[in-house]
Amino acid sequence: MKILVGSKNPVKISSVENAFKNYFDNIEVIGIEIESGVSVQPINDETFTGAQNRAMKLKGLNDKQNLSSDFFVGIEGGIAKQFDKWFAFGCMCVADKEGRIGFGTSPHFELPDNVVEKLLDGIELGDVMDEIQNQQNTKQKQGAIGFFTNGVMNRKELYVEGLKVAVIPFLHKEMFFK
Numbered sequence: 001m002k003i004l005v006g007s008k009n010p011v012k013i014s015s016v017e018n019a020f021k022n023y024f025d026n027i028e029v030i031g032i033e034i035e036s037g038v039s040v041q042p043i044n045d046e047t048f049t050g051a052q053n054r055a056m057k058l059k060g061l062n063d064k065q066n067l068s069s070d071f072f073v074g075i076e077g078g079i080a081k082q083f084d085k086w087f088a089f090g091c092m093c094v095a096d097k098e099g100r101i102g103f104g105t106s107p108h109f110e111l112p113d114n115v116v117e118k119l120l121d122g123i124e125l126g127d128v129m130d131e132i133q134n135q136q137n138t139k140q141k142q143g144a145i146g147f148f149t150n151g152v153m154n155r156k157e158l159y160v161e162g163l164k165v166a167v168i169p170f171l172h173k174e175m176f177f178k
Helices: 010-020 046-065 113-120 125-133 143-149 155-168
Strands: 002-005 026-032 071-082 085-096 101-105
Touching: 002 010, 002 046, 002 101, 010 026, 010 071, 026 085, 046 071, 046 085, 046 101, 071 125, 071 155, 085 113, 101 155, 113 125, 125 143, 143 155
Parallel strands: 002 026, 002 071
Antiparallel strands: 071 085, 085 101
C-alpha cells in the first residue's frame, strides 16, 4: 500500500508511517512537498482547509502522474481559540483514491500570550519556537510540544494520535461513506 504525504518533513512522514502500520500491512510512505494554500500560520478552520488542500492536491498529482497510491495525507499545524484561550494543534486529512476524506486532530495544547501575539502577527509557530529555544528547525525535531511538555511528548507523538483517528472513516466505510 502506497501512501503519499504532503510534506518532506521527516516528522510528518514518520508519523504517517507509525499511525498507518496500526491498521495496514506492507505500507510505503512517500513525502512530496505540497503547498497548503493557506497562511503560514493557519488559524481555526483554516487549519482544516490546509490539511484538506494538501491531501487533495496529492490525489490530483497521483491521478495525473499515475503514481498508484492508495491514500493521501495532509497535515497542517494551526492554532484555535477555545474557551477564551489559544491552543496549538495538528489537523490531519486522509483521502483515498475515490476522493473520500477523513479528518483527525492531535491533542490541543495551550499557548502563552507572548507566543500567541507573534502567531496572530503571521509568524509561524516553528519560527517562534526556534527563537525561544535559540535553535533552528525545531519543527523537524521535537516541535513546540516538546518544549512545552519538557520533552515528555514530541511532535511525532502528537501527530500519530491525530492520524490514527483520521483513518476511522476508512475502517468503517459503510457508516461514513454512502
